[in-house]
Amino acid sequence: MALIQENLERIRRKIKAAAERAGRDPEQVRLVAVCKRMPLERIEEAVAAGQTLFGESFVLEAREKILELGSKLTFHFIGHLQSNKAKVAADIFSVIETIDRLKLAKALDQHLAGQQRTLAGLLQVNIGREPQKSGVMPEDVVSVLAAIKAECPRLEMQGLMAIPPYQEDPEAVRPFFAEMRRLAEDCAAKGLIGADNRFELSMGMSHDFEVAIEEGATLVRVGTAIFGSRV
Numbered sequence: 001m002a003l004i005q006e007n008l009e010r011i012r013r014k015i016k017a018a019a020e021r022a023g024r025d026p027e028q029v030r031l032v033a034v035c036k037r038m039p040l041e042r043i044e045e046a047v048a049a050g051q052t053l054f055g056e057s058f059v060l061e062a063r064e065k066i067l068e069l070g071s072k073l074t075f076h077f078i079g080h081l082q083s084n085k086a087k088v089a090a091d092i093f094s095v096i097e098t099i100d101r102l103k104l105a106k107a108l109d110q111h112l113a114g115q116q117r118t119l120a121g122l123l124q125v126n127i128g129r130e131p132q133k134s135g136v137m138p139e140d141v142v143s144v145l146a147a148i149k150a151e152c153p154r155l156e157m158q159g160l161m162a163i164p165p166y167q168e169d170p171e172a173v174r175p176f177f178a179e180m181r182r183l184a185e186d187c188a189a190k191g192l193i194g195a196d197n198r199f200e201l202s203m204g205m206s207h208d209f210e211v212a213i214e215e216g217a218t219l220v221r222v223g224t225a226i227f228g229s230r231v
């Protein structure tokens with residue numbers, strides 16, 4: 001039982017230290033506990049240790065977990081979202097972090113219009129230009145966000161999200177995180193994300209979240225460092 005609690009406490013300490021090293025307010029960094037393919041008992045341990053924000057990559061798996069765990073928790077969607085699952089995703093997640101094409105944004109917006117409500121989203125950027133990964137190419141970010149703003153009034157685009165190329169040495173990922181921050185600042189200055197020059201930047205996973213925080217992450221998505229290896 002104690003293990004997940006200890007992991008969470010260690011990660012929260014590291015988050016605080018990384019933010020302070022960068023002269024940032026630690027309160028500006030939120031920990032998304034990624035519980036994809038984790039058994040319910042482990043998630044319950046994290047809840048018992050005070051974690052309320054979770055990330056899931058699979059819509060139907062998340063729906064089952066949310067039914068079991070109750071609605072006091074907050075879930076972000078962080079996987080690849082097919083347009084035909086957009087409705088379910090819009091109903092159960094509080095943020096869709098992986099909006100990666102206008103077509104998906106439109107599917108979400110259309111569903112939201114029917115319910116007369118809004119939903120928060122992040123634009124996923126393929127910052128490493130990897131063919132196997134989803135996300136908008138960096139040079140297309142401004143135009144895609146402008147199209148979403150014009151055509152999807154019920155999507156509140158709060159910021160950007162990325163999964164940079166995996167590198168053994170987290171320092172090697174730093175330039176990608178820094179480029180993400182520059183992109184986000186540019187989009188915020190153009191009024192395309194966030195409000196009042198404040199925006200979300202979701203980047204950093206188990207092995208590189210500290211570097212991501214030093215470069216400006218406001219959401220870090222940590223799975224195995226909290227829960228252990230996935231089943």
Ligand SMILES: *Cc1c(COP(=O)(O)O)cnc(C)c1O
Pocket residue numbers: 034036057078079163205206207221222223224225
């Ligand atoms: C699985 C996943 C994570 C968490 O990865 P860990 O290495 O287990 O911390 C973060 N972000 C995304 C998009 C993921 O799919």
